[in-house]
Amino acid sequence: MDPKPTRRPGELAFTIFLAAASLGLLWSAYGIAGFEALSSPGAVPMATTAIMVVSALVVLFETLRRPAGRIQTLRRDILPPAVIVTIAMIALYALLLRPLGFIPTSLLFLTAMIWFLSRRGLLFCLGVAFGTVLLIWLIFRMVFSVLMPPGIVPEGRIVAFLMSLF
Amino acid sequence: MRTFLGGVIAALTMAATPVLADYPEREIQGIIQWGAGGSTDVVSRAVTPHAEEVLGQRVIMQNVTGGVGAIGLNQAERAAADGYTLLFGAENPLLYKVMGLGQKDYSDFIPINVLARGVPIIVTRPDAPFDTFPELIAYIEENPGELRFGSTGPGGLPSVVTAMINEKTPIDVTAVPYDGDGPALTALQGGAVDVMPAVLGAAIEAIRAGNLKPIAIFDEERVPQLPDTPAITETNPEFADLLPWGPFFGIFVKQGTPDDVVAKLTEAFQAGAQNPDFLALMDGRGFRMLSLSGAEAQDFLDTWQRQTAWILHDAEIAKNSPEEFGIERP
């Protein structure tokens, strides 16, 4: 069926993970209300997680039948350093967002990411980061009143001051 | 440009050394427990601009929805008790503890203003074979299990009203749950349910158009919007001890907020609640204005909680006994 006759690096592990997670979810769905009634809040979750388990097992079976590929490697084709670094950076961003605030965190994230990817001059990266953050802040904070975590920046006072200018 | 920079620097230094300035010195965040377009949302957004005039600052309104309002309540509770985060909520949090939905409720907040109360009404389709509440009860007794009552889930207004009816005369009906009274009333007009205890404001326009038939106002007296619909106590005086009862809207700040801030907010929302435009809006939607604050508001909340929690407990809808939380039987 599948056009690729070999399996990719990590594919087997991922499929096993999905099958195991589906089983866990099925168990959790059973815990909602058991087989109490057709109209129980657990009925549809149980049906869908059961489908997940069955389809994951079918996929697992298909994956097992295919031989492991030899050309691709995990490091180059599945998880190159750039991807790992980016995921870590986003997680770090989310962690720092509340204590540090939106503006400093985004400046740091953008500068670091652009520098990491493009290896251009630090000043250039900082400039692009600053421009982007300013634009996003103006649109989200000033126009749409989305309150991002202020953190160490006294945003409320800055806005109050900006308002007082007009 | 120089004044601008100066301002920014001043703002930065002000942040470093917190000074006691006159409240409010910056924008206030308002958390609405319910989704955009719902009753709580409309009422909150309608009263706030009038209060803003008194406060002299903008109140930025955000809908933080989910978990029958618990998500929004918890978010407001996590914020600092400085009066810069307001909670716009409905009656639901008073039932969180007995319904097992969370450990926080309005006892973690100070009521700024309990704005208004909704009046429950029992409605049905125009072609239904009953016109009054006694006829409805008689029909149910002759056809047990046949009628479908619209519901909004355990703890919602329809479930409480149905529990109250059950307390007086046990009725055998099927409760079909919907996401809110809007969708349930739509289902009623489409024939998916037969009877619906709803809040007057949600049903009034459909009643005026003749798409729905009012059975009884679930209150002690008739309402001016529907002068011909009897109050339930006229036909069934036994309900008098449970009434008046109804959902309400209020504005709250976290417990521990400084007194002067509470006073300022109370003043602002009292003024807002007296605005003629707002009063006209509330009247049009069939709400009874309360505008309670201070001890009066707290009394209202306590009474409401005691009464409703025990009704739900007696109807075996509540998960936990009110006693566990020190809620006395009324």
Add this chain to the structure above:
Amino acid sequence: MDILPNLLMPLTHLDLLALIAAGTFAGIYVGAIPGLSVTMAVSILISFTFSWDVYPALALMIGIYMGGVYGGSRTAILLNIPGAPSAIATALDGFPLAQKGRAGEAIGIVTVVSFIGGFIGIFALAGLAPVLSDFALRFQPRDFMLLAIMGILLVGSLSGGSLTKGVFAGALGIGIGAVGMDPLTVQDRFVFGLDELRGGISFVAVMIGMFGVSEALMQLHNVHTPAVRQKIDGIVPSWAKVRKHLPLGLQSSAIGTVVGALPGTGGDIASLMAYDQAKRVTRNPETPFGEGAVEGLVAPEAANNAAVGGAFIPMMTLGIPGDAVTAIMIGALFIHGLNPGPMLMIEQPNMFWFIVGSLALANCFMLLFGLTGIRLFVKVVELPRTILLPVILVLSIVGAYAINNSLTDVYWMLGFGVLGYFMRLYGYPLAPVILGVILSRLLDDNWRRAIISTREDFGAMLMGIFTSPLSLTLLLAVVMILVTNSPWWARWRGR
């Protein structure tokens, strides 16, 4: 009755005209930026326009609504990040086109069919509102359930390579949609004792993660290959091209109008259904679906803009919102001292015709603004990826945060981004996940309502389906879709 003056009111008053134009223009950007939604913009406008007269306030909201629904297609085509859920289907064929350097052409045809779809919706509102709202009211829980099943079957056409993986993805989506406290029973589902999960997983966070973040991660593999040069000719589609796609556009608009008019379903479901329908009726697309078929753009975009007019139908005739945005507009009417309900059309018909006129005007502005800015927009894709990708990521994070002002949504977005990345690598289709999330509540809630209504009697529910003409038609449609998707059908057709 003086229909014409009210219909033309937005055109004759310069301030209203300007507000509709500004609203439509802003709406396109609101729609295009993931995380900024029309719902959000319109509810902010309630406070903003509080002291205004009701007409200018509505004019601005209508502009935002029309522009916003269309704007979602922009980022879907250019970056594979649907700006709004109703643009998911647009990304399936729009993004492959952009990768071939034909983004301008894609946006051009999308703009024109959105305009056509918009007008079909408006015509239906103006001429058929009472009929269609009466029809929409007739939908019983079992009918909504059948409709949801019909939607779920789209997994077949959204799956591409492996149907098993598609089924898994669709079921996963339905499961994600069930997370949180069940509003019908206040029972926790898949909450695992976490308070943050009580409110459920915001499906915009899932969408931004699965499409935006995982796409950005994929592109990191070849971050230094230069971006595809975009052709800048042929942006405004020729009349011949429009005429070729007109039948499909009209068909999709009809789907959009009806699904939009049903309370509880909107442009998101309509566009996916139209996409599926397009796949079924298009015999020989120039490019296969999923690789840049123009038909795959025409159908969802005509449908979601037609759903705008559709959503106003129950709102204007019954005071029942057709979707989240019209729900807020009903609130706005209340605040401005009107009582939207069945009597509104009788007591204030001028309001109805004013709304029809404003929608029509907003639709024209959408065409105008949509076709003029394309060249600039397309340049975005030509930015070096080393700069574009970090900016997309920040926008995704801000967008996820802005949905509900919650960091939890940011973590979900990241989690689903990573999951989506692996799913892409190993050949799992992602669109069924979103489809599942969108349809989860519709299916689950209405299944339970239907079975509760018959007191747990499955046989009685089936009887109900067979004795109602509407339910029976829907059931036949479900069976038809099943049969036409089966391998036996393909063999039979092949003979």
